[in-house]
Amino acid sequence: MVNMKDLFPYGLETPLLTPEDPDEAWGHLYSIKEYMQDGDPIPNDLAQWLDRAITYAEKNPKEFIKQLGLVRRQGRLNSTYAGVDKMKWGRKVYLLIDDERDRGQLTAALKEVASEFSERSENPVGLDENRLRDWYKNYVTARRC
Structure with a gap:
C-alpha cells in the first residue's frame, strides 16, 4: 500500500x-x-x-x-525547458510504473507523460521521450537519497 x-x-x-x-x-x-x-x-x-x-x-x-537560486545561472537563460519542474514530470512517469524493470511499462509511461506535457505546457517544442527518461531517472535517484 x-x-x-x-x-x-x-x-x-x-x-x-x-x-x-x-x-x-x-x-x-x-x-x-x-x-x-x-x-x-x-x-x-x-x-x-x-x-x-x-x-x-x-x-x-x-x-x-x-x-x-542564490547565484545567477550561467549559460543559456532561454533554455527550451527553463522553468519546467523536471522532478514533477519525472515523478509522473514514476507513478505510472509498477515494475521499474519492465521496459514496456516505462515506454508506455514515457509516451503518456510526454503527451500530457505537450497538452499542458506552453512550451511549443514539446518533450522528447529521451529527455523525459532522464528526468525520470533523476527523480528515482533523488527518491533513493
Whole structure:
C-alpha cells in the first residue's frame, strides 16, 4: 500500500517555489530564518523548496547554492525547458510504473507523460521521450537519497 505522505510529503496544495533571481531566493531564506527565530513551523512551500535544493545538491556546496537560486545561472537563460519542474514530470512517469524493470511499462509511461506535457505546457517544442527518461531517472535517484 502506498503511503500518501510518501507521495505528497508537503501536502496537496503546496505551490512550487522557483526563484527567478538571487534576491527572491534570499527573501525565501530570510523568511525561513524569521519562522525559525519565532519558533514557528516553516510553511510547506518554503520547506519543499529547501528540501529539493538539499536533495538535488547531493552534498555538493556549490550545487546547493545553485539549487537554492542564490547565484545567477550561467549559460543559456532561454533554455527550451527553463522553468519546467523536471522532478514533477519525472515523478509522473514514476507513478505510472509498477515494475521499474519492465521496459514496456516505462515506454508506455514515457509516451503518456510526454503527451500530457505537450497538452499542458506552453512550451511549443514539446518533450522528447529521451529527455523525459532522464528526468525520470533523476527523480528515482533523488527518491533513493
